[in-house]
Amino acid sequence: MPTLKLYTSPRACSTACHIALEESGLDYEVEIIKIREGQHKTADYLAINPWGKIPTLLIGDEVLTEAHAILSYIGEKSPNSFLPDNNTMGRTRAHEWMNFLSSTVHIAFRPLFRPHLFLKEKSLYPKLLEVGVPNLRNTLLEVDRRLADREFALGKDFSVVDPYLFVFYMWSQRDDIAPHIADMANWKAHAKRILERPATWKCLNREGVTKKNITDP
Ligand SMILES: N[C@@H](CCC(=O)N[C@@H](CS)C(=O)NCC(=O)O)C(=O)O
Structure with a gap:
């Protein structure tokens, strides 16, 4: 299995990929890129994803973008059956x-x-x-x-x-x-x-999102 590294911003669409990875049972690394602080437009991040959007998943040397594609990849590779089988x-x-x-x-x-x-x-x-x-x-x-x-x-x-x-x-x-x-x-x-x-709070906390940021769900 290649190494996985996710770039996510707090409470962004990328947070879905972050939680899915945590649930997946796969080994992964995560780097927080704060959109509000413009970190998605830095030269370092643009060198990884020239489109300057979050999420990005590095799969070994492969750069995967688009939440839908990343979630599908995580679901396919997870041993936890988090995506129904192909052809169903x-x-x-x-x-x-x-x-x-x-x-x-x-x-x-x-x-x-x-x-x-x-x-x-x-x-x-x-x-x-x-x-x-x-x-x-x-x-x-x-x-x-x-x-x-x-x-x-x-x-x-x-x-x-x-x-x-x-x-x-x-x-x-x-x-x-x-x-x-x-x-x-x-x-x-x-x-x-x-x-x-538990995976949800683990990821939200890692992104610096607290209960105060989510009103009474
Ligand atoms: N179609 C992309 C959209 C990605 C996207 O727009 N992400 C937002 C965060 S939710 C972003 O990077 N915003 C920063 C910007 O547009 O400058 C996907 O579904 O992954």
Whole structure:
């Protein structure tokens, strides 16, 4: 097995990969790259990932990016069966979830977190939020709907999809987001289950995230 080194930022989408690695039973190293301090744009980090985004997983000399791909890799290599077998409907559903999370849920936060990527003129930000906030609310409600009557994303068993879901739940609980979204009972119960797993707190603590950063899941 090649060496594994994950670059993650506190409470970012990369935190899902961090928790999945901790759950996986694989040996790995981790380096915290603080986006808020611009550490993802340093020459040292850009030499590893010129795209300057988190997460990156170094697999020996191989550089793997994209949370969906990294989580799939971890699930495939883990001895703990955290991804259903290839050629099963379970595996297909895992990809359905991870693609939905990376391409739709992650991006739905963008107008609220990063309005400057859409508009130069700050005075127009409220216009962007007029559509961005309902879109985020509906997208998050769709996640909640898909979690009805199941303990974990894929049913009864924990998989690499679950920490990915958990990260976006944390984002939804931020003080600047929570007032804009509806109650999400299924997702809240899911987040509680993930927080009960020792690997979750181990990784959150390593990233410097404390209970104070997560409001009452
Ligand atoms: N499509 C990528 C998105 C990666 C991404 O945008 N990561 C964020 C952290 S959640 C990041 O690196 N932000 C810093 C930036 O965009 O400058 C994935 O799913 O891994």
